[in-house]
Amino acid sequence: MTGKERRDYILTELMESDTPISASNFAKRLQVSRQVIVNDVALLRANNHVIEATNKGYIIRQSAMVERVLKMQHTDADIEKELNTIVDLGGYVKDIFVYHKAYHIVHAPLNIASRLDVKKYLDNLKCGKSISLMTVTSGYHYHTICAETDERLDEIQEALSKLGYLAKLQEYEPVEF
Template identity: 40%
Template sequence: MVRKKILGEERRQQILNKLLDEKIPVTGSELADIMNVSRQVIVNDISLLKARNEPIIATSQGYLYIVNKTSAMMEKTVACYHSPDRTEEELNLLVDLGVMVKDVKIEHPVYGDLTASIRVSSRKDVKEFLKKIVNTKASLLSELTGGAHLHTLVAKDEKTLIQAEKALHMNGFLILTNE
């Protein structure tokens, strides 16, 4: 039996429905398979949906529709510095404390501020994120700045964020300000 392609607006609505139904990221390849179209068509559809202000983010694990459930969560931005070979150590340190690393930000000399969503909250997420970096031969954003970068940390309470910041400091990851 030949599967029918789902076209245009109907496909974009089905993509939204799928993302709303899932609590975990959905890959572009998975969406392409469901819709019987190419992955590039999905990439274009996601761009169109984002242009309509749909809160979809692309993570290293796939696409995610962000429902504002984090209002009860606390966020803190921290400035970090380390070599690429310490990335796994840094991320595992944070997720082991119950912190989600929402994103990584750098200040690029040409493009200005660049932010990438990474949304890792477990060792499994960290492992998958780093595996994707290796498999795609992509560079870490922090490599563009010699190791300096920011992370937005998300946790259930301020105490957890303070513990995370102390752990980063104790392990030599935190950039300290001269006050």
């Protein structure tokens, strides 16, 4: 079985399941290591599949998600609090992008749905010579946030506003809210 076939199988099984499926369960079924499954799920997330990690395994929520782009501004020290606030309120951080006057829009998928995803993201930033994308624009950046309802997105936006993380959109920015 190729990697693509394996990922297609994982995606199909998750879409058809009402309960979480563990990486170990997938590994046993597909006769690969648990780490191969973890990597496959990461690749699926990078391709914009909303797969949540729970303490019982992976799941795809079947309800339709709504999304909103929020402009943010804060320091690297605030990244963990920002992302945990979003996921704690039931949000999913689809991506990050910046608007740079010279490079225009620079975009990267994040696919963060849990505190564990936040930890992994921060660990990846710490373990290399990379810096956060928002650093190139003095902390200004955008996230596409997904949630089950507009009301949930309103709660997330209000919490981020109270933390002082929301920034005002400038006229030259090609982003609609």
